[in-house]
Structure formats: structure tokens, C-alpha cells
Amino acid sequence: MAAVSLTVNGKPVTTDVDPRTLLVQLLREELRLTGTHVGCDTSQCGACVVHVNGKAVKSCTVLALQLEGAQVLTIEGLAPTDGPLHPMQEAFRENHGLQCGYCTPGMIMTAVDIVRRKGHELDDRTIREELEGNICRCTGYHNIVKAIAAGARAMQAGAASQAAE
Amino acid sequence: MYAFTFRRPETLRQAANLLSKNGDAKPLAGGHTLLPTMKLRLASPPELIDLSRIEGLEGIELTGRALTIGAMARHADVHGSPVVQQAIPVLAKLAGMIGDPAVRHMGTIGGSIANNDPSADYPAACLGLGATIVTNKRRIKADDFFTGMFSTALEPAEIITKVSFPIPKKAAYQKFRNQASRYALVGVFVAKRGGDIRVAVTGAGANGVFRIQSFEEALKKRFSPKSLEGMTIPADGMNSDIHGSAEYRAHLVGVLARRAVAEAVGK
Amino acid sequence: MCATGIGAAVRRKEDHRFITGKGHYTDDINQPGQAYAYFVRSPHAHATIKSIEAKEAARMPGVLGVLTGAELAADKIGNLICGWMIHSKDGSPMKMAPHPALASGKACFVGDPVAVVIAATLAQARDAAEKVKVDYAVLPAVTDPAQAQKSGVPQIHEVAPNNTIYQWHLGDAKAVESAFTSAKHVTKLDLVNNRLVPNAMEPRVAIGDYDTGSGTFTLWNTSQNPHVARLVIAAFVGMAPEHKLRVIAPDVGGGFGSKIFIYPEEVVALWAAKRVGRPVKWTAERSESFLCDAHGRDHVTHAEMAFDAEGRIVALRAKTVANLGAYMSTFSSAVPTYLYATLLSGQYEIPQIYCEVDAVYTNTGPVDAYRGAGRPEATFVVERLVEVGAREMGQDPAELRRKNFVKEFPHQTPVIMNYDTGDYNASLKRALEIADYKGFGRRKRESARNGKLRGVGFSTYIEACGIAPSAAVGSLGAGVGLWESAEVRVNPTGSVEVLTGCHAHGQGHETTFAQLVSDRLGIPIDNVSIIHGDTDKVQFGMGTYGSRSGAVGMSALVKALDKVEAKAKKVAAHMLEAAEGDIEFKDGKFSVAGTDKSAAWGEVALNAYIAHKFSGQELEPGLKEGAFYDPTNFTFPAGCHICEVEIDPETGNTEIAAWTAVDDFGVVVNPMIVEGQVHGGVAQGVGQALYEGAVYDKDGQLVTGSLLDYCMPRADHLPALNVATTVTKCPSNPLGIKGCGEAGAIAAPAAVINAITDAIGTEAIAMPATPQAVWAALKKAGRSLPHAA
Structure with a gap:
């Protein structure tokens, strides 16, 4: 066992782990943050995407021990509990960007990362290319693409209104 | 994964010492090849040497x-x-x-x-x-x-x-993806730096990345896609799998090389 | 239509938990004291198991037990079964080989479970599994269905000589023969319907638990039909009496058919839980899903279509070999027979049809229903024949279709189905407009200027959904009835719980079923909860597959709501001191006809329970009603999909340039959800046509055993989709619903291949039409363009 300290959804976590513990296992099994999912064993599907130090990362392909001192954000931490949804979450709901919901947390975390890197005006082509590490079997992506475009714009509007306050 | 110990050296020297001490230890950089391989139990290093804490390796x-x-x-x-x-x-x-x-x-x-x-x-x-x-x-x-x-x-x-x-004068890379894995089924990199012209191919060769001398010679005469017209490479020595036969890969090398040169010269 | 009623694009009630990471999928569940199962699977496609040495594994840290087929047999755990009897032409029953949950004596495909290790942690179970030594005598294998029946080929099961499960047929062979003899033109095709891996994003999971106090088992699993799982595991596997087995399928992350079936791992989780005295959890890795989830399709077909001088179809015949894999999965026998040959009439008036189907065993994973199940295979046969026929006869493919459409209803086909209603021309016409078919020539020329080949392809498909009238399927061999149930519980405060035997795993039932209740009872949609997926809560039901939940499940709900309304009217009559016959119910209000006396829904609900206004002799207290609905016919969704492709002739790469779908699903409850179903179905159909294909090598190793080699469609593989609907109301169910879940997957493959073959000018291309395949087809046809700079 080895010790690791990191911050998950704003809360400090210090724990002893078997060195082979993956971040996704730490999240799901020890912290009971089960919104992050495992859909494959070859780092392809993206159901496990979380943010590490602000960037999208596949939590199935990172050891917990690699994250000493890191800031981790999962789908559960994207919006305050009982607070308003994050604009990207809201956009997925509004645009029917999910069906079974299994890939959805990874999709939303990836989408927020796309906006960070590519801005708020996203065209169809850009979004589709940026989703190459996230697989959905239900939606045919059509409404996911719509949701991300809408969510990206809403994030800008949200940021603008916050700035005005 | 099989069990292993995890080391977090802070200097290059420490990392090298750890690797010397345990011949089966593996350095861990981003981990995006090593960890998936370990997850499938296709690799079993007893010790991982995490390089991420070593200063000066990222600039x-x-x-x-x-x-x-x-x-x-x-x-x-x-x-x-x-x-x-x-x-x-x-x-x-x-x-x-x-x-x-x-x-x-x-x-x-x-x-x-x-x-x-x-x-x-x-x-x-x-x-x-x-x-x-x-x-x-x-x-x-x-x-x-x-x-x-x-x-x-x-x-x-x-x-x-x-x-x-x-720094090259002109360069371009054309990648044709394996649709499933997104790795290069064939990728061709062309570069021109003075008289030095290089055509490097990934994805296609059974022995990994390689250069194509015949293409380079042709491009030395004139760095233009036209110089490669009709030129092919033999299928011998190409990878062959369900995604691409050796023949198909050899064909793609020619197509992508011409496209790369065209891109490099801005056509 | 109210804002949350039938026809409204209500945003989904279930979404909040999914977008906040608060869904409850099976793998999110853990039981106190839970142990973990890891399966030892055969690395050989066909091998005798000479011995299993488990002593060393049993001594490994954390190991609670190592179990094999021998212990399974000793404990008298029964075999898994296929629940649909098919008889061969000669009247003999299908040859169902024993399928134990752990292979005994012989392993029949790569991935066949031969032992299981139960340990305190998953890592310990996996470590110990590597120490289980299985001594195999490797046997030669057969994986290609076209080879399976030949002499000299390895025999997989003693009960099935020549690896033949059945030789079935449908239709009038002689009449077809004579129609072909007098035909003006005959189109012939050899078609392979490629084998697919369902790949729901959530891998399968099973958690077994045994309560020694009550003698009750509980199974949490990723199931589309928990009651069917309970029935099979109780009645056939014999794990426990049905009332001592609870099956819970919570949030399920996609199914597409693959989670209908009863799998070995579920049986083993329950059995092992009792053996080791702890709950046992098994979670599939994606690699296991590839090997062991039931695959789909895998047909090899020769098909012919005969036309008269006017281009009218006079007959169709097809001979298909269907690969069912190493064992017969739960509904495998029905897929290439009654779900396939019965749809070979397509949207056309075809006087004579004859179809022969041989089902075979091979040393590959089991094959069963996958989105569309038989109907995509039928559509591919019919729509490829019509398209190629049009090309051969020099006719416009849209025009040839129009000429042959069924125009009068009801229409009895020569292959059992009785089409109740439809307007095939309407969907074709609308699709041609949306796709700008007239402008195709211009677009093709523009593509040519860019060195690209452009093609257009049609698929005017039909499917039989709303599965299914029980007596009808019973007469065809089904072991179960395919009705559905619903129970409506009205609470004293007027809120409503609906218990449905359907199961949602992406379809949005929590919203659409609630829309029906909101519409009918005039109550806010937030006052309605939909409960499903737990055999202890919900009355028996048949689950969700075959686009049945709207047409069958919601019809059961209508029946239950009828009863609730009738009872509520009695209560209201007592409250309002009026005759029951004078009570009217509208917009959530009970009123006495011709007066201003009324009672709100909530008041009536409360009075039903406080029972102050009537005596026990007059009326039973409470407001809860159940119903079972058995459909009287299949439903027949149909439509027209048009695909336009652009091909890079140098690389063979195909891009879908445009997609138009115009479908007739009857009455649409929630257009947003219906469109989503079409999008997803099309993506899977495009996946089959362009990207997906399970490949076994000659030794039976699955070459496409991970997402690195099996291409799942990604966002940039697909275009935005133009989706529209036309409506003819289904006459056989109370809401007029036909069903929408499978349409895209059924329609799409033929549309894509028709477009590609139009572009490349040769019919010789197999699915998936990968860049390499298209390049090779062009090369073979001598149509490769000169190299463009």
C-alpha cells in the first residue's frame, strides 16, 4: 500500500492504495463517486473521463499514485449539489443528448474540456472531431453534437452574466 | 494488473539509479501505452519509475x-x-x-x-x-x-x-487512420531542409517506421507531387491485417506521400 | 394536447440523475461482504477439457472458492435453454445441445467459461484464475457458417449431425419455381450479413446473493427483461423456485438485444453466492463482452427476385445459412426464421415467396437478437435485390419501388404477415423532397470535379414490431406469451405510480409512460413515477425489445388506466351523490353531467382511500388497477431512408454525405425521443454497413476482440441526420403506436450499400465496406481513378 493525497471535487482526500489502483477505481470504489463509468479496457470509450488539473483525462488509464497533489473534478462535482445544473448538463437534457446515460458523464466532462480549449462557438465538424475519444452506442451523436454546441454558448452566457453581477 | 511498486524519483539520476538496480523496472511517462498493456496483463513490470516529478523534462x-x-x-x-x-x-x-x-x-x-x-x-x-x-x-x-x-x-x-x-523549410504529414484504433494505418511524413529530403512512413512497415529512398531521390530532383506520380513501393515487408493488406498499405503509402508533398508545397 | 401529454417533446424525467452522475447501474451497487468472480475461459475454440487442476488457485490469498462444471453438475444446476422451438421441413424438432453455465467435458468457443474463481477482491480472483490449470486437448474448429455443414468438418455437438440445428422453410416452393420460370428478368445476389458485436456501453454485470434465513436468492443484473430471467433461472436452470428468486435490473446502460438473454455468468453468480456464503459480483471487461455477449446477424444468403415485363416483382426466393454460434442462446432460433423470412415481402406486393433457412452451430460465441433481429437481414435482401434489379433493368430505383408498393390494406403477404396499414408512397415522396433527389446529378458532378465518387441509395423498409400476439407466436414455436402488463397505483394524495413489465435502458419510459398518464388523468407529469425492473415490485412482464414497449406496454397501461377511471368514477359518483353513468371525467376533473357539481382528481383519490362516502358492500376502498394487454397483430412501421455517399477512390474511404429518414411509426408519443431512436438506429445500421464486423480466424480466435480492432462508429463517422415522420395510425392498439426503436438499424445497411454500389459501379462489395474493401472493389472492377496530385 502507498499513500496518496489529492483533491477530489474540492475536498481533500488522503488515502492508502494498492499501487495498481487506477483513478477510476479510487473514485468508484473508495470514494463511491460512481458517476464515472468504465466502458472498455483499452482506453477508447471515454466513459471514464474526468478532469485532472482542469484537463480531460481518461481515469481508467491513470494510476491514483500519479496524482499526488492533483485536483480532480468528476461529474458529481461539476455543479453544486442541489444547486443549478452546469450549463453543459442542462444542454444535454434540453437537447436529448443522452439515452441510456452510461457514456454521458464522460461526454459532459469532455464537452466542458472542448469549450475550454476551443471556445464557445463550436461548429458541427469541430465537435465531432473532438469527440473521437468518446463512444456512444445510443444516440448516433446527433443530439450530443447539438447539446455541446448549445452548452458551449450557454457557458459563455453564464460567464458573462456572472461577470456582470 | 499485476502488483508492482511505485517510485517517484525527483531527479534524473535517481530515476536512472532505480532503473539500474532493477532491470525489469519500467519508466512511467504518460502511461498511455504502458498502463493499458499492464491492465490487460500483457506486461508485468515489478516496479514503475514515475518520471513526472523530475524537473526540466517538459520544456x-x-x-x-x-x-x-x-x-x-x-x-x-x-x-x-x-x-x-x-x-x-x-x-x-x-x-x-x-x-x-x-x-x-x-x-x-x-x-x-x-x-x-x-x-x-x-x-x-x-x-x-x-x-x-x-x-x-x-x-x-x-x-x-x-x-x-x-x-x-x-x-x-x-x-x-x-x-x-x-527546422525544415517545408514539411507535411498525412495520416490515414485505422478506423477502429485511430492509429495510423499508414502515415507519411515528408520534409525538405535544403538538399535534405526525407520521406518517413509509419503504420505500414512490418519493422516499424522507415524511409523511402526512391521517393526521396525523386523528390530531390523536384520537390513536387508530380515527381512521385506512378511511383509505388513493393508490398513486401508491409504489415498485413484485417484493416489493410500489405498491398493496400503499399498503395496508401504512394497516395499519402503525394498528398503530403502537395500539402508541403501548399497545393 | 397538453404540454406534457401525448405528442409533446417533453424533456426526459430520468435525465437529471444521469447528467449528474447519480444513476444506479448494476456495477454501482455493492453488497456488504461482497466477493468477486473471475472466469477462467477457454482460449481454444474447440477443445476437450481433460482435467482442471485448481488446488494451487484455491490456496491463493483471498480465494473463497474455485468452481467448475463438475460442481455445477453435482449441484444439479440445469442448462441454459433456447425458448423458441423451430421445426425442420421434415417435421423434426431443432437440435438444441446442452448448454451448461460452466463448460463440462468440452469447450466450444473462445471465451466459453470453464471455471470461476471467487475471491475477496477482484485482483485476487484474477491472480488466482491464472493458477487454474486446465488441460485441453485441442480439436479442429469451424467458424464459417458456409462451411459448417460440409462433410469432414469438425462436429461440435453430438445431438446435431453436420452441425445443423434445423432446416426450416417458409412459403410455396413450387409456386415460386413456376413464377421464376415465366419471369422476364431475374436478379440474383449472394449476400453476407456481417456478424456484429452489440457493444452496449455498459458491460454486463451480475451480483448474486443468497439469504440463508429465508432461502431467497437475489440477482442484480443488466437485463432488458428481469422477469424472463427469473422464469428461466427458476424453471429451467432450477436455481430456486420462482417465488424465492428476486431479479433486479436497475439502470441499464443500453441493451440492443444483447441484454435480453440469460447468460452463464448470471447463473454462476447466484450459485456461487450460495456456495461461498457471500454475495458474488461479476463485472464484464469489454474484452469479455466481445467474446461472450451474444452477437448479431451472421447470415450467408443467396437470393433471387423475379420481375415481369413491366418491372413488377412476381416472386422472391432466398436460401440462408444462419450462424447461431456454439450454443443456442435464449431466442436465437426465432431470429433467422420468424423474424426474418416473414419480412421478405418488404413494402411490396410479391405474389410468391419461398425461403429456406439452415441454422448451424460453429465454434464461435452465441448469436441472437441484436437491434432489428432478423428484420435488418430481410431488409438487406429485399432492398439490395430491388435496387440491383432497377439498375439491371435500367429503371429509376425510386420509380421501381413505387410501382411495386403495397397500396391497399390490409394486405396479406405470402409469408404470414398481414400488413394492417401504411402509406409507403407518402414516406418515399417526402424523403425524395428532403433529400433533394432531383439535385443529385449536380452534386455528383461537383464531387467528380473534386476527384470523388458520389452515390445515392434507397431503403424502403418494413418491420414487424409490437412483439407480439401470444397465440400467434405460440403457434410458431415461442415458449412464452408476448403480452405486456401494467399496474396503476393511485396514492391517496392523487400521485400515481405505474408498474410496468417493460424495462427501460435508454428508451425514456419514465417520461413517455408518464406522458400517457398525465394526458389521461390530467395530472402534472411530475406526479407520476414509472417503476420497472424489479420482480419483487412489478407484476410479471415480458420486458423491452422488438420495439414493443410503446405498442404493447403502453397499451397495457391504457387498459389499466381505463379500469382506474371506471373505479374513480364510482368513487366520484358517491362523493357527488350522482349516478355513476352521469359522471364525466375530463382534464383531471370529475363532474356530474349537466350540473356544476365536480370533484378534482386528488379529492377522488383521497376519497377512494378514506372510504367515508361509501360502504364496503357498495365499493371496495382503494384505487389500484392492473391490466395485461395481448396484441392482436404485429405492428408494421415502415419508411424510406436515403443515403448519399462520397468516396475517395484513391483511398477507398467512404463518407456519408447526407442522410434522410422518413418513417411512419404511427402515433408518436414524444417526437424528441422518437427522433433520438432513429438517430441511434441509423448509427448502428451505418456501423454495420461501413465499420463493424466481427471476424474469427480459422482457429476460432476473435480477431476483432477489442475496440482497437472492432470499429464502433464515432461522432466523426456520421453526419447530421435529417429525420421526419409520416403518420398512418396503427389500427390494432388503442394508441395507434407502431414502434420506432429498430427502424434505423433495419433500414440503414441497405441504403448505405446501395449508395456505395451506385458510386463505384459494381455490386461486388461486402459489409463492412471499409476503405480497403471499397478500394479493392474499385480495383477489381477496373474503376480506380488515375492518381490525382
Whole structure:
């Protein structure tokens, strides 16, 4: 066992782990943050995407021990509990960007990362290319693409209104 | 995964010592090849030496006529670096074609090169640009570095610290993806720097990345896609699998080489 | 239509938990004291198991037990079964080989479970599994269905000589023969319907638990039909009496058919839980999903279509070999027979049809229903024949279709089905407009200027959904009835719980079923909860597959709501001191006809329970009603999909340039959800046509055993989709619903291949039409363009 300290959804976590513990296992099994999912064993599907130090990362392909001192954000931490949804979450709901919901947390975390890197005006082509590490079997992506475009714009509007306050 | 111990050295020397002490230990860079392999229990290193805490391995800088990229620079860093975009735009573009956005946030240039996956993109860039791979022990020319599928000139306890790329006058990379894995089914990198013309191919060769002398000779006469018209390479020695026969891969090499030259000359 | 009623694009009630990471999928569940199962699977496609040495594994840290087929047999755990009897032409019953949950004596495919290790942690179970030594005598294998029946080929099961499960047929062979003899033109095709891996994003999971106090088992699993799982595991596997087995399928992350079936791992989780005295959890890795989830399709077909001088179809015949894999999965026998040959009339008036189907065993994973199940295979046969026929006869493919459409209803086909209603011309016409078919020539020329080949392809498909009238399927061999149930519980405060035997795993039932209740009872949709997926809570039901939940499940709900309304009217009559016959119910209000006396829904609900206004002799207290609905016919969704492709002739790469779908699903409850179903179905159909294909090598190794080699469609593989509907109301169910879940997957493959073959000018291309395949087809046809600079 080895010790690791990191911050998950704003809360400090210090724990002893078997060195082979993956971040996704730490999240799901020890912290009971089960919104992050495992859909494959070859780092392809993206159901496990979380943010590490602000960037999208596949939590199935990172050891917990690699994250000493890191800031981790999962789908559960994207919006305050009982607070308003994050604009990207809201956009997925509004645009029917999910069906079974299994890939959805990874999709939303990836989408927020796309906006960070590519801005708020996203065209169809850009979004589709940026989703190459996230697989959905239900939606045919059509409404996911719509949701991300809408969510990206809403994030800008949200940021603008916050700035005005 | 099988059980292993995890080491977090803070200097290159410590890392090298740990690797010397345990011949089966593996350095861990971004982990995006090693960890999936370990998850499938296809690799079982008893010790992982995490390189991420070692200072000075991540920098990207332009020095004279060479662009130097630290071994721990992430694909996303290279892709997004204004220095790279200015000096060798195709290298920034190539980095943005590796894996997917989340993979690019973790994967490193040093890890990719040390692994020398026969379908990886960076080896094509290194060979195509005539890069020099710098380790804790020496400097190795790309032409000498890649020694075959998943094998390199690296010796035990030798750690890549940076890669130095001479600035080309013209260069382009054309990648045709394996639809499933998104790795290069075939990738062709072409570069021209003075009279030095290089055509490097990844994905296609059974022994990993390689150069095509006949194409280079033809392009030396005139650096134009027209120079490659009708030129092909033999299917012998090409990879062959369900995604592409040797014949198809050989054909794609010709197509992509012409397209790369066209892109490089801005057509 | 009210804002949350039938026809409204209500945003989904279930989404909040999914977008906040608060869903409850099976793998999110853990039981106190839970142990973990890891399966030892055969690395050989066909091998005798000479011995299993488990002593060393049993001594490994954390190991609670190592179990094999021998212990399974000793404990008298029964075999898994296929629940649909098919008889061969000669009247003999299908040859169902024993399928134990752990292979005994012989392993029949790569991935066949031969032992299981139960340990305190998953890592310990996996470590120990590597120490289980299985001594195999490797046997030669057969994986290609076209080879399976030949002499000299390895025999997989003793009960099935020549690996033949059945030789079935449908239709009048002689009449077809004579129609072909007098035909003006005959189109012939050899078609392979490629084998697919369902790949729901959530891998399968099973958690077994045994309560020694009550003698009750509980199974949490990723199931589309928990009651069917309970029935099979109780009645056939014999794990426990049905009332001592609870099956819970919570949030399920996609199914597409693959989670209908009863799998070995579920049986083993329950059995092992009792053996080791702890709950046992098994979670599939994606690699296991590839090997062991039931695959789909895998047909080899020769088909012919005969036309008269006017281009009218006079007959169709097809001979198909269907690969069912190493064992017969739960409904495998029905897929290439009654779900396939019965749809070979397509949207056309075809006087004579004859179809022969041989089902075979091979040393590959089991094959069963996958989105569309038989109907995509039928559509591919019919729509490829019509398209190629049009090309051969020099007719416009849209025009040839129009000429042959069924125009009068009801229409009895020669292959059992009785089409109740439809307007095939309407969907074709609308699709041609949306796709700008007239402008195709211009677009093709523009593509040519860019060195690209452009093609257009049609698929005017039909499917039989609303599965299914029980007596009808019973007469065809089904072991179960395919009705559905619903129970409506009205609470004293007027809120409503609906218990449905359907199961949602992406379809949005929590919203659409609630829309029906909101519409009918005039109550806010937030006052309605939909409960499903737990055999202890919900009355028996048949689950969700075959686009049945709207047409059958919601019809059951209508029946239950009828009863609730009738009872509520009695209560209201007592409250309002009026005759029951004078009570009217509208917009959530009970009123006495011709007066201003009324009672709100909530008041009536409360009065039903406080029972102050009536005596026990007059009326039972409470307001809860159940119903079972058995459909009287299949439903027949149909439509027209048009695909336009652009091909790079140098690389063979195909891009879908445009997609138009115009479908007739009857009455649409929630257009947003219906469109989503079409999008997803099309993506799977495009996946089959362009990207997906399970490949076994000659030794039976699955070459496409991970997402690195099996291409799942990604966002940049697909375009935005133009989706529209036309409506003819289904006459056989109370809401007029036909069903929408499978349409895209059924329609799409033929549309894509028709477009590609139009572009490349040769019919010789197999699915998936990968860049390499298209390049090779062009090369073979001598149509490769000169290299463009």
C-alpha cells in the first residue's frame, strides 16, 4: 500500500492504495463517486473521463499514485449539489443528448474540456472531431453534437452574466 | 494488473539509479501505452519509475535552428505550443492527431518514441525531420534510434530527456487512420531542409517506421507531387491485417506521400 | 394536447440523475461482504477439457472458492435453454445441445467459461484464475457458417449431425419455381450479413446473493427483461423456485438485444453466492463482452427476385445459412426464421415467396437478437435485390419501388404477415423532397470535379414490431406469451405510480409512460413515477425489445388506466351523490353531467382511500388497477431512408454525405425521443454497413476482440441526420403506436450499400465496406481513378 493525497471535487482526500489502483477505481470504489463509468479496457470509450488539473483525462488509464497533489473534478462535482445544473448538463437534457446515460458523464466532462480549449462557438465538424475519444452506442451523436454546441454558448452566457453581477 | 511498486524519483539520476538496480523496472511517462498493456496483463513490470516529478523534462524551446521538446511534454502541450506552431507547424498538427484529446493530455513525446509503436505518429516525425533523441547518456540520430517494431537503441537505464528537431523549410504529414484504433494505418511524413529530403512512413512497415529512398531521390530532383506520380513501393515487408493488406498499405503509402508533398508545397 | 401529454417533446424525467452522475447501474451497487468472480475461459475454440487442476488457485490469498462444471453438475444446476422451438421441413424438432453455465467435458468457443474463481477482491480472483490449470486437448474448429455443414468438418455437438440445428422453410416452393420460370428478368445476389458485436456501453454485470434465513436468492443484473430471467433461472436452470428468486435490473446502460438473454455468468453468480456464503459480483471487461455477449446477424444468403415485363416483382426466393454460434442462446432460433423470412415481402406486393433457412452451430460465441433481429437481414435482401434489379433493368430505383408498393390494406403477404396499414408512397415522396433527389446529378458532378465518387441509395423498409400476439407466436414455436402488463397505483394524495413489465435502458419510459398518464388523468407529469425492473415490485412482464414497449406496454397501461377511471368514477359518483353513468371525467376533473357539481382528481383519490362516502358492500376502498394487454397483430412501421455517399477512390474511404429518414411509426408519443431512436438506429445500421464486423480466424480466435480492432462508429463517422415522420395510425392498439426503436438499424445497411454500389459501379462489395474493401472493389472492377496530385 502507498499513500496518496489529492483533491477530489474540492475536498481533500488522503488515502492508502494498492499501487495498481487506477483513478477510476479510487473514485468508484473508495470514494463511491460512481458517476464515472468504465466502458472498455483499452482506453477508447471515454466513459471514464474526468478532469485532472482542469484537463480531460481518461481515469481508467491513470494510476491514483500519479496524482499526488492533483485536483480532480468528476461529474458529481461539476455543479453544486442541489444547486443549478452546469450549463453543459442542462444542454444535454434540453437537447436529448443522452439515452441510456452510461457514456454521458464522460461526454459532459469532455464537452466542458472542448469549450475550454476551443471556445464557445463550436461548429458541427469541430465537435465531432473532438469527440473521437468518446463512444456512444445510443444516440448516433446527433443530439450530443447539438447539446455541446448549445452548452458551449450557454457557458459563455453564464460567464458573462456572472461577470456582470 | 499485476502488483508492482511505485517510485517517484525527483531527479534524473535517481530515476536512472532505480532503473539500474532493477532491470525489469519500467519508466512511467504518460502511461498511455504502458498502463493499458499492464491492465490487460500483457506486461508485468515489478516496479514503475514515475518520471513526472523530475524537473526540466517538459520544456519546449527554440534554440538556433532547432526546436527542442522535453521528453515529458504532453501531446496537447506540443499541439498547443505557439513555439512549435511557429517553428514546425506540422509537428504541432501531428501531435494533435495522436489518440484523442484526453489521451493527448497525458501521453508524452518521450514515451511515444521510447515505445516505438509501429503505428505511432511521432516516430514518423522524428525520422522525417531527422531529429536527434537526447538521453541521460548520449545523443542518438533518429536514423539510428528506431531499430524495429517496439524496439529502439535505448539501453537499460537510459532515459530520453528531450528531442531536438532541425527546422525544415517545408514539411507535411498525412495520416490515414485505422478506423477502429485511430492509429495510423499508414502515415507519411515528408520534409525538405535544403538538399535534405526525407520521406518517413509509419503504420505500414512490418519493422516499424522507415524511409523511402526512391521517393526521396525523386523528390530531390523536384520537390513536387508530380515527381512521385506512378511511383509505388513493393508490398513486401508491409504489415498485413484485417484493416489493410500489405498491398493496400503499399498503395496508401504512394497516395499519402503525394498528398503530403502537395500539402508541403501548399497545393 | 397538453404540454406534457401525448405528442409533446417533453424533456426526459430520468435525465437529471444521469447528467449528474447519480444513476444506479448494476456495477454501482455493492453488497456488504461482497466477493468477486473471475472466469477462467477457454482460449481454444474447440477443445476437450481433460482435467482442471485448481488446488494451487484455491490456496491463493483471498480465494473463497474455485468452481467448475463438475460442481455445477453435482449441484444439479440445469442448462441454459433456447425458448423458441423451430421445426425442420421434415417435421423434426431443432437440435438444441446442452448448454451448461460452466463448460463440462468440452469447450466450444473462445471465451466459453470453464471455471470461476471467487475471491475477496477482484485482483485476487484474477491472480488466482491464472493458477487454474486446465488441460485441453485441442480439436479442429469451424467458424464459417458456409462451411459448417460440409462433410469432414469438425462436429461440435453430438445431438446435431453436420452441425445443423434445423432446416426450416417458409412459403410455396413450387409456386415460386413456376413464377421464376415465366419471369422476364431475374436478379440474383449472394449476400453476407456481417456478424456484429452489440457493444452496449455498459458491460454486463451480475451480483448474486443468497439469504440463508429465508432461502431467497437475489440477482442484480443488466437485463432488458428481469422477469424472463427469473422464469428461466427458476424453471429451467432450477436455481430456486420462482417465488424465492428476486431479479433486479436497475439502470441499464443500453441493451440492443444483447441484454435480453440469460447468460452463464448470471447463473454462476447466484450459485456461487450460495456456495461461498457471500454475495458474488461479476463485472464484464469489454474484452469479455466481445467474446461472450451474444452477437448479431451472421447470415450467408443467396437470393433471387423475379420481375415481369413491366418491372413488377412476381416472386422472391432466398436460401440462408444462419450462424447461431456454439450454443443456442435464449431466442436465437426465432431470429433467422420468424423474424426474418416473414419480412421478405418488404413494402411490396410479391405474389410468391419461398425461403429456406439452415441454422448451424460453429465454434464461435452465441448469436441472437441484436437491434432489428432478423428484420435488418430481410431488409438487406429485399432492398439490395430491388435496387440491383432497377439498375439491371435500367429503371429509376425510386420509380421501381413505387410501382411495386403495397397500396391497399390490409394486405396479406405470402409469408404470414398481414400488413394492417401504411402509406409507403407518402414516406418515399417526402424523403425524395428532403433529400433533394432531383439535385443529385449536380452534386455528383461537383464531387467528380473534386476527384470523388458520389452515390445515392434507397431503403424502403418494413418491420414487424409490437412483439407480439401470444397465440400467434405460440403457434410458431415461442415458449412464452408476448403480452405486456401494467399496474396503476393511485396514492391517496392523487400521485400515481405505474408498474410496468417493460424495462427501460435508454428508451425514456419514465417520461413517455408518464406522458400517457398525465394526458389521461390530467395530472402534472411530475406526479407520476414509472417503476420497472424489479420482480419483487412489478407484476410479471415480458420486458423491452422488438420495439414493443410503446405498442404493447403502453397499451397495457391504457387498459389499466381505463379500469382506474371506471373505479374513480364510482368513487366520484358517491362523493357527488350522482349516478355513476352521469359522471364525466375530463382534464383531471370529475363532474356530474349537466350540473356544476365536480370533484378534482386528488379529492377522488383521497376519497377512494378514506372510504367515508361509501360502504364496503357498495365499493371496495382503494384505487389500484392492473391490466395485461395481448396484441392482436404485429405492428408494421415502415419508411424510406436515403443515403448519399462520397468516396475517395484513391483511398477507398467512404463518407456519408447526407442522410434522410422518413418513417411512419404511427402515433408518436414524444417526437424528441422518437427522433433520438432513429438517430441511434441509423448509427448502428451505418456501423454495420461501413465499420463493424466481427471476424474469427480459422482457429476460432476473435480477431476483432477489442475496440482497437472492432470499429464502433464515432461522432466523426456520421453526419447530421435529417429525420421526419409520416403518420398512418396503427389500427390494432388503442394508441395507434407502431414502434420506432429498430427502424434505423433495419433500414440503414441497405441504403448505405446501395449508395456505395451506385458510386463505384459494381455490386461486388461486402459489409463492412471499409476503405480497403471499397478500394479493392474499385480495383477489381477496373474503376480506380488515375492518381490525382
